[in-house]
Each structure stands twice: as structure tokens, then as C-alpha cells.
Amino acid sequence: MKINKIMTSLIATGLFACAVNSQVWAVEKYIPDGYKVVTVETPKDVRFHVTGLDTDKNGNVFVATRFGEVWQLKNNQWSKFADGLHEPTGLLCDDDGTIIVAQKPELTRLIDVNDDGVADDYIQVSSGWNFHDNYHEFNFGPVKDNDGNLVGTLNLSHGAAKAFSLGTMGSGGGYRGWAYQVTPDKKFELYAYGLRSPAGIGRNPEGEIFFTDNQGDWVETSKLHILQKDKFYGHPIPLIDHPDYTEKQIRSMTPAQFDAIREKPVVWIPHIEVANSPGNPEWDTTKGKFGPFAGQIFIGDQTQSNIFRVIVDEVNGAYQGAVINFIGGMQSGNIRADFDNQGQLWVGQTARGWGAKGGKPFGLEKIVWDGTNPFELYDIKLTKTGFEINFTEALDANSVLNESFYIEEWNYLYSGAYGSAKHNKKQLPIKKLKLSPDNKKLIIDLDLSADKVVMIDFKGLVSHSGRKNSVSKVYYTLNQLIK
Amino acid sequence: MSLMSFTFRKSILSAILCLPATFSMANTIDDSVVKMSLDENHVKAGQQLFNSVCAACHKKDLSGAMGFNLKDGEWIHGSKPSDIVKNIKDGFSTAGMPAFKMMYSDEQIQQIAAYVVSKREGWDNLTYKIYQLPDSKERALSQLKTLSPVKEGRANKNLADFQMPETKEFAAVFEGEFYAPKTIKSLLVAKTVPQIRMDVYIDGEKVSPNGKWHRNWLLKPGKQHLRIEMMTPPVPFPKWTHTNLNLLVTNVDQTIKLIPVTTRAKSDFEGINIELKATNKALVQRKKVVDLPTYTVSVGLPEKLNYGFNTRSCAIAGVWQGDLLNVGPNVKGRGQDGSIMLGKVAFNYPQQINVASQSTCEFIKYNRQGNPSFHYKIDDLTLKVQASAKDKNTLSFNYQVLTNPEQQKSLMMSLPTSDLIHLSTEQGVINNKQLKVDLTNQTSFTIDVAIKGEK
Numbered sequence: 001m002k003i004n005k006i007m008t009s010l011i012a013t014g015l016f017a018c019a020v021n022s023q024v025w026a027v028e029k030y031i032p033d034g035y036k037v038v039t040v041e042t043p044k045d046v047r048f049h050v051t052g053l054d055t056d057k058n059g060n061v062f063v064a065t066r067f068g069e070v071w072q073l074k075n076n077q078w079s080k081f082a083d084g085l086h087e088p089t090g091l092l093c094d095d096d097g098t099i100i101v102a103q104k105p106e107l108t109r110l111i112d113v114n115d116d117g118v119a120d121d122y123i124q125v126s127s128g129w130n131f132h133d134n135y136h137e138f139n140f141g142p143v144k145d146n147d148g149n150l151v152g153t154l155n156l157s158h159g160a161a162k163a164f165s166l167g168t169m170g171s172g173g174g175y176r177g178w179a180y181q182v183t184p185d186k187k188f189e190l191y192a193y194g195l196r197s198p199a200g201i202g203r204n205p206e207g208e209i210f211f212t213d214n215q216g217d218w219v220e221t222s223k224l225h226i227l228q229k230d231k232f233y234g235h236p237i238p239l240i241d242h243p244d245y246t247e248k249q250i251r252s253m254t255p256a257q258f259d260a261i262r263e264k265p266v267v268w269i270p271h272i273e274v275a276n277s278p279g280n281p282e283w284d285t286t287k288g289k290f291g292p293f294a295g296q297i298f299i300g301d302q303t304q305s306n307i308f309r310v311i312v313d314e315v316n317g318a319y320q321g322a323v324i325n326f327i328g329g330m331q332s333g334n335i336r337a338d339f340d341n342q343g344q345l346w347v348g349q350t351a352r353g354w355g356a357k358g359g360k361p362f363g364l365e366k367i368v369w370d371g372t373n374p375f376e377l378y379d380i381k382l383t384k385t386g387f388e389i390n391f392t393e394a395l396d397a398n399s400v401l402n403e404s405f406y407i408e409e410w411n412y413l414y415s416g417a418y419g420s421a422k423h424n425k426k427q428l429p430i431k432k433l434k435l436s437p438d439n440k441k442l443i444i445d446l447d448l449s450a451d452k453v454v455m456i457d458f459k460g461l462v463s464h465s466g467r468k469n470s471v472s473k474v475y476y477t478l479n480q481l482i483k
Numbered sequence: 484m485s486l487m488s489f490t491f492r493k494s495i496l497s498a499i500l501c502l503p504a505t506f507s508m509a510n511t512i513d514d515s516v517v518k519m520s521l522d523e524n525h526v527k528a529g530q531q532l533f534n535s536v537c538a539a540c541h542k543k544d545l546s547g548a549m550g551f552n553l554k555d556g557e558w559i560h561g562s563k564p565s566d567i568v569k570n571i572k573d574g575f576s577t578a579g580m581p582a583f584k585m586m587y588s589d590e591q592i593q594q595i596a597a598y599v600v601s602k603r604e605g606w607d608n609l610t611y612k613i614y615q616l617p618d619s620k621e622r623a624l625s626q627l628k629t630l631s632p633v634k635e636g637r638a639n640k641n642l643a644d645f646q647m648p649e650t651k652e653f654a655a656v657f658e659g660e661f662y663a664p665k666t667i668k669s670l671l672v673a674k675t676v677p678q679i680r681m682d683v684y685i686d687g688e689k690v691s692p693n694g695k696w697h698r699n700w701l702l703k704p705g706k707q708h709l710r711i712e713m714m715t716p717p718v719p720f721p722k723w724t725h726t727n728l729n730l731l732v733t734n735v736d737q738t739i740k741l742i743p744v745t746t747r748a749k750s751d752f753e754g755i756n757i758e759l760k761a762t763n764k765a766l767v768q769r770k771k772v773v774d775l776p777t778y779t780v781s782v783g784l785p786e787k788l789n790y791g792f793n794t795r796s797c798a799i800a801g802v803w804q805g806d807l808l809n810v811g812p813n814v815k816g817r818g819q820d821g822s823i824m825l826g827k828v829a830f831n832y833p834q835q836i837n838v839a840s841q842s843t844c845e846f847i848k849y850n851r852q853g854n855p856s857f858h859y860k861i862d863d864l865t866l867k868v869q870a871s872a873k874d875k876n877t878l879s880f881n882y883q884v885l886t887n888p889e890q891q892k893s894l895m896m897s898l899p900t901s902d903l904i905h906l907s908t909e910q911g912v913i914n915n916k917q918l919k920v921d922l923t924n925q926t927s928f929t930i931d932v933a934i935k936g937e938k
Contacts, residue, residue: 047814067814068769084780086769087818103769105778106794113852122767123848124794131778133771135819159819353817 029329030470034291034372037330040346040364043071043078049362050348052091052101053336061340063364064088064101066350070110070119082110082119089199090141090152102139102152105131107182125150128188130174134160135353137176140199140280146207149181151191151227153198153211156237164240164247166416168217169196177238179211179227193242194233194262199335200280200299201227212278212299215271218258220412220420222275223265224299224310226319234262234414255415266319267310267477268412268453269299271419274323274475276303277354279335281310282345289343291369292378292392298326300334300347305358307334307347307367311379313476316483322380322476327367332360344368375467377458377474378440384482386431386445387456389474394439396462402430404460405444409452409478428454439464452478509565512593516564519597529598532591536583545602546756550580555742556605556641567596601665604742605732606709609638609659616652620717624682627654627712643711643745645728653726654714661709663702667734669741670699671709674729678721684710702732711744738773738821740812755811758825761785767855770813773821775801776832782855783807786872787826788934790880793835797844797859799868801831802878802904804934827903829934834899836880836930838866839917863889877933884926894920896930905933 031037042048048071052064061073068085071078081099090102099110099119106127110119131137134157141152156169156177163170171177179191179198197214204210209227213219218235225233232239236258239245269275281297284290297310306328312321333356336348345367352361378390407430410422432445448454459472519525534543540550551559560570571592574582583592612632616622638644643657663669673681674697683690683700686708692698702709715726729751730744743749759766761783768781772791775781779791779800789808791801805826812820824831838844838861847858847865856869865886873879884894896918898906910928911918920928 066818084767084769086771105769113850120852121848121850124846127778127794127846133777133821135771135817352814 030325031327031329032291032374032376032470033467034370034374035327036368036370037327038366038368039331040073040366042362042364043080046071047362048364049350049352050364051087051089051335051350053338053346053348053364054091054093055338055340055346056093056097057341059341061346062091062093062099063348064091065362066352068103070099070101072117079117081112081117082122087138089138090201092142092144092150094144100125100142100150102141104137104139107139107142107150107152126180126182126186126188128180128182129154129176129178130172132157132160132163132172132174134158134163134172136160136169136197138197138199140211141201142182143201143203143209145181145203145209148184149189151179151181151201151209153179153195153201153227155197155199156195156235164237166217166236166251168416168418169235169237171237171240173241175238175241177235178241191229192227192231192233193238194231194235195238196235197277199302200278202281202283202297204283204297205285205295210266210281210297212269212281214277215419217416217418218414220268220414221271222269222278222301224267224269224278224281224297225263225265228263231263232258232261234258236416259414262414264320264451264479265477266312267321267323268475269308269323270453270455270475272304273473274304274308274325275299275301275306277301277333277335279348280337282337282339284339286339286343289369290339290345290367292373292376296379298337298345300330300337300349302333302335302350302354302356304328305330305333305349305356307337307345311474313381315382315480318479320382320477320479322474324377324474325471328471329358330365331358332356332363333358374470375463375465376469376471380456380474380476382448382476382478382482383443386443386448387454387476389442389444389456389458391440391442391461391463393463393465393467395435395442396464396466397435397439399460399462400433400435400442401460402433404458405430405433406457406459407444407446407454409449409454411452424452448478448481450478450480454478509563512565512568513563516568516593516596516600519593520564520600522597525594525597526601528591529594529596529601532587532595533598537595540580545599553599554602554604556607556609558641562607564596564600567599568592571595603662603706604664605662605744606638606641606643606657607660607662609641609643609657611635611638611643611647611658612656613648614654614656615650616654616714616717622680622714622716624654624680624712624714626714627656630654632656640746642743642749643728643730645713645726645745645747648726651718651720651726652715654712656710656712658710659708660706661702662706663704663732664741665705668704669702669732670735670737671702671744672697672699672731672733672737674731676721676724678716678724679726679728680712680714680716682712684708684712697737699733699737701735736773739823740820751815755815755820756809757811757814758806758809759783760806761787761789765851765854766807767849767851768808768810768822770808770810771818771821772808772813773823774828774831775824779832780849780857781808781822781824782870784854784870784872784878786875788870788872788876788878789824789826790870790878791831792849792857792868793832794846794859795844796835796837797846797857797861797866798832798835798837799870799880800835802829802932802934803827803831804829804876827934829903829932830899830901834901835897836899836932837897839895839897858885863887864891864894873931876936877931880930880932882920882928882930884922887922887926892921892923894922896920898930903935905935907931907933 047067049066070082086103088101092100107125109123111121113120136158138155142150163172200212332349333351375393407428410425412420434443545554572584613634731748732742766783778795793800808822810822813822845860
């Protein structure tokens with residue numbers, strides 16, 4: 001039996017002696033067969049906190065750093081493209097070859113006018129929101145939708161003087177906690193509201209926009225949403241900029257009232273177990289170059305220094321789905337992820353200000369696949385009677401026993417408190433367990449109810465070649481049952 | 484008796500014999516340097532020597548680089564003026580510091596020492612007393628009178644270390660000479676929960692704090708005797724209680740961290756010195772800057788002339804002479820603090836150069852080919868402003884009208900007021916801090932900002 005947890009291989013190679021002496025190495029490491037994390041050398045003596053990351057159609061990598069620089073990696077050589085920016089936390093290689101960066105006060109297009117490899121023009125694309133010099137007022141994005149609109153998200157402030165706050169995060173006004181779009185003719189338009197610390201925004205191949213939000217006040221645990229126009233995403237503070245609300249009204253409303261008007265996430269991302277501060281959702285559009293998970297979403301987490309997958313399920317015409325850890329134990333805080341044209345997943349990292357389990361303060365890594373088929377959960381779908389779970393390799397039928405599983409459900413309490421514990425936690429007994437004729441699909445019948453997270457731990461399963469999964473817990477966000 | 488032991492004994496003997504003389508000489512030097520440190524002429528002469536000889540290693544602001552920090556409380560080779568004089572004279576050849584006694588006279592070396600002494604910051608001769616608290620839950624600093632310290636002595640590195648007590652609950656008293664900034668008002672700031680009791684005495688007088696969560700006490704400028712008494716609440720501690728106190732000195736707006744008072748605060752001061760200097764080409768930095776408005780883009784020219792352009796108001800929101808910025812505070816931790824303009828501020832917001840009574844300003848872009856230029860629209864007028872150094876003290880703002888579709892005939896510019904600058908232009912008359920520019924026969928004009936030299 002091959003066990004592919006790195007910790008095990010560390011023991012075997014004797015490196016564990018170092019591991020036990022260092023708290024940094026207390027991070028659990030896991031990686032599927034066939035995948036490798038490659039650390040990319042970054043420019044010497046440069047504060048390379050990567051918070052903006054994109055690759056152009058030629059495979060050149062562009063990075064925006066928190067220090068305010070833009071670097072490009074071309075033919076394995078780093079060169080500085082721009083500098084002096086205000087803590088950018090997003091970068092987009094636009095179709096025309098120019099670069100757009102999301103600075104705190106401005107969305108800016110960088111143009112190399114004289115073609116010397118360095119940006120000359122720093123053009124204001126939009127500055128339609130208000131920035132008040134507060135450290136937490138990040139501007140995340142942009143992504144481009146199918147109509148050519150640039151979409152971004154605006155973080156709330158923290159500890160800012162004169163800001164409207166209900167205790168933790170705040171807004172000095174000017175659309176903090178809103179999503180916005182900038183049309184191709186540079187018109188700034190409001191998009192949606194109720195966001196807290198929406199550190200990651202992405203689009204699927206169809207052009208739908210999704211964003212992640214970080215656990216905290218009014219965010220029970222981190223989550224991934226589909227971003228839809230004029231929708232409310234749960235944090236009451238941004239309502240201060242909504243014409244239908246006054247401060248007095250907002251202060252008088254109860255969590256139940258906010259709950260009634262807010263959107264449900266596509267997935268809840270369990271705190272600590274999967275993520276504390278997720279970055280951007282990145283779709284595997286590599287058509288198999290990155291392995292068997294084509295079409296799924298990959299997200300990095302800054303605190304956990306891991307990458308996890310999101311498997312989207314469509315139920316009654318709405319998205320819900322599951323999260324499952326993918327790679328753990330990376331070197332720093334993963335905040336940005338981007339697939340290049342070779343099918344490599346680049347991961348931008350920073351740990352400054354908000355710590356990361358990986359001990360390094362910043363860096364850049366990439367995840368590559370060597371063609372080996374891993375043995376992992378492929379996907380999970382809700383059925384009328386429970387779940388169907390597909391694996392990337394046929395299962396050993398002898399391991400498909402009730403004792404191989406532990407299944408439980410819970411939900412969260414929505415409030416202004418900083419995050420929520422698991423509530424109504426309950427073990428779910430398996431009613432029926434069935435394996436498909438090709439041994440790759442499991443059909444599990446359970447008594448399910450809506451508005452729960454269902455965690456299935458399939459720790460006892462073994463593949464027909466004797467392998468174990470690198471991770472065994474999948475978390476399905478069950479907003480609704482199939483009607 | 485071997486030769487070696489004989490020599491050894493001899494040297495000890497001569498050292499003992501020389502002791503009184505050395506002591507009295509040191510005392511004389513100490514007195515002399517302290518006296519010189521209060522004399523502006525000696526301090527200035529010392530500063531000039533320091534800047535030309537010592538600043539390369541110890542930095543112009545004495546904060547240290549290759550060489551040690553010379554303004555804080557940590558003195559590896561002795562903190563007395565006579566120690567400083569001796570160290571300058573003899574140097575430390577193994578550490579790369581030359582002996583200066585052959586190059587400079589005794590008076591010059593004492594002037595350098597006097598300048599160093601005049602720049603002193605933070606604690607000196609700091610002592611500590613740690614108290615164990617009684618079992619009762621009652622807590623008042625007046626209880627210290629009835630208690631005896633369980634531990635006391637000289638504080639290491641002249642910093643108050645609140646991690647010394649080995650019990651969770653404790654009281655501590657730190658006391659010593661304290662050097663606050665001389666030229667600006669400053670506060671002792673305690674970032675701690677209100678349940679931690681703290682009393683502060685300056686020159687023997689109890690000073691009342693301002694604030695509740697972030698209590699602060701106004702310090703006297705320069706040297707004073709400072710006594711800090713602290714007592715923890717009874718366990719269980721309230722939420723957010725950290726007994727390893729973060730005490731520091733800031734400016735009165737609490738926007739600039741000036742001096743660490745405790746070991747905990749010291750860690751906050753590490754990595755906050757990242758100075759950006761334009762050397763061979765202009766630098767552009769968009770950062771939060773103390774004393775410049777939000778939305779200001781800072782520009783530094785190699786001629787050591789700097790300005791800020793506000794993209795919201797399209798105004799020149801400040802001019803300063805020296806290096807561009809210390810961006811360290813803005814990129815340390817979460818980046819809560821603002822960057823700091825380096826050098827002399829000639830004017831800053833609300834003083835500014837701007838189009839008078841403008842209705843709307845729309846910032847377009849800046850371009851970094853050559854000296855940076857800022858493009859923007861005021862109503863229908865498209866303007867470009869580009870600054871260059873006319874001479875080492877004069878920043879010349881050249882404005883160009885790029886489009887004027889409405890054939891606007893004139894433009895009124897409002898100008899800043901400052902004793903430190905002289906404004907001039909060749910394209911009109913400055914009247915009552917306003918410049919009216921005739922646009923009928925010209926599409927460009929220049930405003931020169933000359934920074935006055937020291938009197």
C-alpha cells in the first residue's frame with residue numbers, strides 16, 4: 001500500500017528529525033500522487049509578496065507585489081515592469097497586452113509606450129470608490145466578464161476613525177464592501193454589496209463571476225459566492241451606501257432580518273480545516289494538462305498555506321457544491337492562483353500582517369503534474385437520496401464498508417460575532433452504500449436536510465491498486481435538496 | 484614567575500594606579516561634553532563633522548546602519564560622554580571603525596560627542612522593580628507602598644521588559660532618565676486594555692492620562708525623570724489583556740512612531756526604515772503618507788526636490804526638500820502607519836497649488852518618461868503639469884494646456900502660503916496668493932517654488 005502523505009516520506013528519509021524540532025513543520029503536508037510543488041526563485045533582495053498574479057497568452061508571468069511593484073518573468077528572467085503602486089492586490093493581463101493593477105485607491109492600466117520593457121503610462125481606469133488611507137481598504141481584482149467589463153471588490157476598513165461600524169469592520173463610505181464594474185468606456189457602476197474581506201475574485205469559462213470572502217464578523221466561515229448584480233452578501237456595514245437604508249435602520253435590524261435578504265454561498269469553506277483567508281478562485285481550464293480535475297476550481301489559503309478544490313454542483317438551477325483539500329504544507333500564505341498555458345498552477349504568496357502556517361514571509365510557487373493518475377475523490381453530486389461520489393481510480397470493493405466512513409452535518413450561526421462555531425452537529429448514519437459496476441462511483445444514501453454542511457470522511461477507502469487518498473474529507477454545502 | 488604573568492600583574496597594577504586620574508579626567512570630559520551639548524554652536528559644529536564623517540555608517544539620523552544606533556538607550560561600549568569621546572578617538576579597528584584622534588582635535592571630537600549626546604532618545608540608567616501581588620483580588624497601585632520587590636536591578640539595553648516577571652499577575656515599576664524629542668511635542672502611548680493599571684510620573688509629578696484604551700501621557704521635551712508603575716488585573720484576565728506592554732513615544736497625532744519604550748515596542752520599530760531616494764532618475768510612489776492627503780502620488784527628483792500630486796483634487800499637495808520617503812511604516816506588518824516625508828517640508832496640504840474655484844477635476848494619468856508628468860481635466864480644459872529642478876532649491880512646475888475646446892480665456896491658480904518658500908512666475912503677476920494666467924496667447928506657464936535656505 002502506498003501512502004502518499006509527505007509526512008510519512010519525511011520520516012522515511014530522516015528529515016523528520018528537523019520536522020519535529022520546528023513548529024513551522026507542524027503543518028500537515030498532503031499532496032496527490034503525480035503532483036509536485038516547485039519553488040520559483042524570485043528577484044534577489046526584493047520584497048516579493050505576491051498579491052497580483054496573471055499569465056499572458058505567451059505564458060509570461062506578471063506579478064504585482066504588496067510593496068507596489070510589477071515584475072514579469074519572461075524566458076526565465078525577472079524584470080521590473082512598474083513600481084511605486086499603492087499596495088496592489090490584483091493584476092490582470094488584458095487582451096491588448098497591457099497590464100491592469102488594482103491599487104488601493106485606483107484601478108490602473110500600465111502601458112509600455114516606448115517598448116523598453118518598462119511601463120511609462122499609469123492610466124487611471126477608475127477610482128469610483130472612496131479610499132480613506134485605512135490599511136484594510138483593499139481593492140481586489142479585476143476580472144473581465146464576457147462584455148468587457150472589469151469587475152472588482154472593495155474591502156471594508158478596520159479601526160478607521162469616523163467609519164461606520166457595528167464593532168469590527170467598518171466603512172467610511174464610498175462603497176466599501178461593495179463589488180463594482182467598470183465598463184469598457186470607463187463608467188464606474190455598482191454591482192453588489194454586503195462583502196466583508198472579499199480577497200479573491202475569479203470567472204468561470206462561461207464568464208460568470210465568483211468571489212471568496214474571509215471569515216469574521218457576519219461571515220460565519222469563509223465562503224465562495226457567485227457574484228450577481230444588486231445582490232446582498234450578508235455584511236450589514238456596506239448597506240450604509242445603499243439608498244434604501246439609513247444608519248439608524250441598519251443598527252435596528254436583527255441578524256434574522258439581514259439573513260432573510262442575503263445570498264447563500266456556493267460553498268462554505270470550513271474554518272481551519274480547509275481555509276481561514278481564501279484567495280481567488282481559479283478554474284482548471286487546462287483540458288487535462290493539470291490532471292483529472294479539469295473544470296474544477298482551485299483556491300489558495302493565506303493562513304493555511306494550502307490549496308483546496310471546489311466542486312460545483314447545480315441543484316434546482318442554483319450552484320452549491322463541495323470543498324476538499326488538495327495540497328497542504330506550502331512555504332508561505334497562498335493568496336493568488338493562476339493557470340498558465342502549460343497547465344501549471346502558479347501560486348502567489350504573502351504572510352505579512354496576517355500570518356501563514358508556511359514559515360516564509362513571501363514567495364512564488366507552482367504546482368505541476370507529471371501525468372501520474374492520482375487516487376483522489378474526483379467529484380461529488382447530490383442525488384435525491386444522498387450523494388454520488390466519483391473517484392479518479394477504481395476502488396477496492398473490499399474497502400467499501402460502512403466502517404470506512406464517518407459522516408456528519410452541521411450549520412453555522414449568522415451574527416456580528418467573529419466567525420461561528422459549528423452548530424447542530426450530528427452524525428449521519430449510512431442508509432445504503434453501493435458501488436458502480438466499474439468500481440469508480442460510490443452511491444451513498446443518507447437522510448439529508450437543507451442548509452447544512454455535510455462532511456464525509458472516507459478514510460477507510462482503498463483503491464484497487466492499494467493506494468489511499470491524500471485527503472479523505474469532503475465538505476458539501478447543502479443549501480437545498482433536489483426538488 | 485613567568486614573563487607573561489609579570490606583565491599581566493604590571494598592567495593591572497598600573498591600571499589601579501591610574502584609576503583616580505582616569506576617573507577624574509572622564510568626569511571632566513563628561514561635564515565638558517554635556518555642557519557643549521547644550522551650546523548651539525558646538526552642537527552645529529559637531530553635526531557638520533558627524534554628517535561628513537560618521538553618517539556614512541551610523542546614518543544621518545543616528546539610527547544606525549553598518550555602525551550602531553547612536554541615539555537609543557543601548558550602548559555596547561559605554562553611554563557616558565567620555566566613553567563616546569574615547570570610542571571616537573580610538574575607534575574599533577576589528578569592527579571597521581577607524582581611530583579619529585589623529586584626524587581631529589580634542590575639541591572637534593568632543594563636539595561630535597556633544598552632537599550625539601544632544602540627539603539622545605529613550606531611557607538611560609533604567610531600573611526595574613518587580614512585585615508579586617497579594618492573593619486578594621483587590622488591585623491598586625497604592626499597594627506598592629506596602630510591598631517589597633521580589634526582583635530589582637538595572638534594565639538590560641535600557642528598555643522596559645514586561646516579560647521579566649515569572650508570574651501571570653504582577654506589578655512592575657520602571658524608572659530612569661528619559662530623553663523625549665526636543666523639537667516636537669510627544670506622547671507616551673500605552674496600547675493596552677484599561678484594566679491594566681498604570682501611573683506615570685514625570686520629574687516626580689503624577690501625570691494624568693488621556694484616552695482609555697490607548698492611554699497617553701504628554702511628555703516634556705528633552706530629558707526628564709520618568710517613572711512608570713504598572714499592575715495587572717486579577718486573573719482571569721479580561722479579553723485582549725497582554726501584560727507584555729507595548730509602550731512607545733509618538734508625535735501628538737499618534738501618526739509617527741518615534742521611540743520604543745519597552746522590548747515589546749522595540750520589535751514594532753524593526754523594519755520601519757525603508758528610505759526611498761531618487762538617485763539617477765525620478766521616483767514615483769503612491770503610498771499613505773503622514774501629513775499628505777489621501778490620493779497623493781509622491782514624486783522625488785534626483786536633485787532632492789520632492790512634491791505630491793493629489794489625484795482627487797489635481798493639486799500639488801506638498802513640496803519637500805531632501806530624500807523622498809521612508810515607506811517602512813507603510814509596509815511593516817499590516818501597513819497601518821503612513822510613510823514619512825524625508826527632509827524639510829516647504830509646504831503641505833491645506834497649502835497647495837491648484838486651479839482656483841475649480842468645479843470638477845478628472846485625473847487621467849501620469850507618465851514616467853523623463854520627469855513625471857500628470858495629465859488631468861478641469862472641466863473641459865485638459866492640463867499637464869511636469870516639475871523639474873530649476874536649481875538645487877527651486878522646483879519649477881510647468882503647466883501645459885493640452886486642449887481648450889471652449890476657448891477659455893484665462894485660468895486662475897491659487898498658491899500656497901509658507902514662510903519657507905518664495906513663489907515666482909514669468910507668465911503673470913502673483914497677487915494675493917493667486918496667479919491669473921492669460922490663455923489667449925499662451926498654452927503654457929510655469930510656477931517656480933524656491934525653498935528658502937536656512938537663515
